Amino acid sequence: MNNNTSLIWNIVLSIAVAVLFFLHFSGNKSEAGAGSSDGGVVAGRRTVYVQVDSLLTNYDFFKDTKKALENKHFQLENELNTKGRSLQNEVAFFQQKAQTMTPDQARSTEAQLMKKQQDLVAYRDQAMAGLQQEEAGKNEELYKQIRAYIEKYNKENNYEYVLGYSLGGGILFADKSLDVTQKIIEGLNKTYKESDAGKASADSTAKK
Known part of the structure; x- marks a missing residue:
């Protein structure tokens, strides 16, 4: 399973394609940018940018979520491997003892093994679908958090x-003087740290 890249690519694509943060404010255009020095913005240049890759790398919510989902992928993989080896052992034992069984016993045992295999495949598919659904939910949550903070940030800057x-x-091309990535990261991490999820993550880390 591609447990190390699935979440990353889902989120990168989600943000890079969908979150081009076009926040257009039509009111007070002539006044909004004149007094702002944040990000090197001057009058007539009320556009700034965020480096998406850097944002993902340094946003604590993303890092915590990525780690948690990777752990779940790892646990599922181990569980499936254990169940698979157990089933293989049962099949090997059946093959060794098949000649000593009556035809009815052999057919019954074979049917049971086939049912176990089908159940394992169904369990695998269901578990993987559940993880994919959870990843999609986390991607959406990440998008909403970033979008909400960008909107909050923009109320103070009127870009x-x-x-x-x-x-x-x-x-x-993007002029580095218009880069507000670090300010957005700091604000997002501060907001996340103060949230219930951020506090829970900090407590969990402290206990280890």
């Missing part, structure tokens, strides 16, 4: 656009 910049994306 016309906050763009998501990533290597290979639609933006070919």
